[in-house]
Amino acid sequence: MKTLVCVWMMICLCYCAEATASDLLRESAVSWLGALPCGSWDCECAFSKLQGCCCVSSALDDLEQATFIRMMGLWDGLMRINTQVQDITAGCKIAFTAAMLPMSACFGPFTSNMSISYQSVSLNQGNGYNPALGVFTAPHAGTYSFSFTVYSKPGSAGERLYQKLQLVKDGTVLASSWEDNREDSEDSSSQTLLLQLRRGCQVYMELLSGRQICGDTQGLNTFSGFLIYPSSEELGN
Numbered sequence: 001m002k003t004l005v006c007v008w009m010m011i012c013l014c015y016c017a018e019a020t021a022s023d024l025l026r027e028s029a030v031s032w033l034g035a036l037p038c039g040s041w042d043c044e045c046a047f048s049k050l051q052g053c054c055c056v057s058s059a060l061d062d063l064e065q066a067t068f069i070r071m072m073g074l075w076d077g078l079m080r081i082n083t084q085v086q087d088i089t090a091g092c093k094i095a096f097t098a099a100m101l102p103m104s105a106c107f108g109p110f111t112s113n114m115s116i117s118y119q120s121v122s123l124n125q126g127n128g129y130n131p132a133l134g135v136f137t138a139p140h141a142g143t144y145s146f147s148f149t150v151y152s153k154p155g156s157a158g159e160r161l162y163q164k165l166q167l168v169k170d171g172t173v174l175a176s177s178w179e180d181n182r183e184d185s186e187d188s189s190s191q192t193l194l195l196q197l198r199r200g201c202q203v204y205m206e207l208l209s210g211r212q213i214c215g216d217t218q219g220l221n222t223f224s225g226f227l228i229y230p231s232s233e234e235l236g237n
Contacts, residue, residue, distance in 0.1 A: 153215030
């Protein structure tokens with residue numbers, strides 16, 4: 001019992017000493033006439049909420065709020081830009097792939113170069129490809145990827161292959177594939193290239209005069225392309 005009384009008295013003395021020290025600090029702060037590191041005392045803050053409290057806490061709160069508001073404004077701006085980009089590119093989903101119709105005979109030869117009509121169309125996003133003419137017309141300026149595969153099987157072993165196809169952009173030959181050998185009776189090849197196109201530029205495949213494609217019973221001759229990314233007309237050369 002005596003021990004409990006002694007402990008209680010010690011607690012009371014410590015509390016009274018802490019209160020007295022706090023009062024002394026308060027009086028000293030109020031009576032201080034010199035310059036202060038942070039400009040002014042916030043006595044209510046400094047003596048009632050000692051932990052993590054400072055006379056500049058209000059200014060820090062204002063700065064934090066202003067920073068948050070600015071960050072929200074920047075985020076809103078980014079979201080608007082993202083929406084605009086999506087609106088611009090949403091209409092630029094352009095892709096096509098087509099194949100020649102299966103044939104047991106030959107396409108060609110002709111007395112002049114002949115554009116190839118790949119009439120079996122499996123994809124034509126943006127409606128840039130015309131299967132009747134075999135011509136792709138760019139609906140939008142940008143950088144495009146084009147691929148083509150050439151296959152021919154004339155007939156019996158040892159029969160000569162005479163094929164030559166070329167990819168043409170607005171009348172200019174940009175790539176070609178050819179075969180003229182005596183070693184086998186069938187042959188195939190593929191090519192891919194990137195082109196910058198203006199809106200309205202035309203790309204198509206052409207069979208050279210005097211050449212032919214034969215024996216494609218599975219529609220292995222294909223032509224395809226797609227828009228990688230759009231650009232302004234100035235960059236679409």
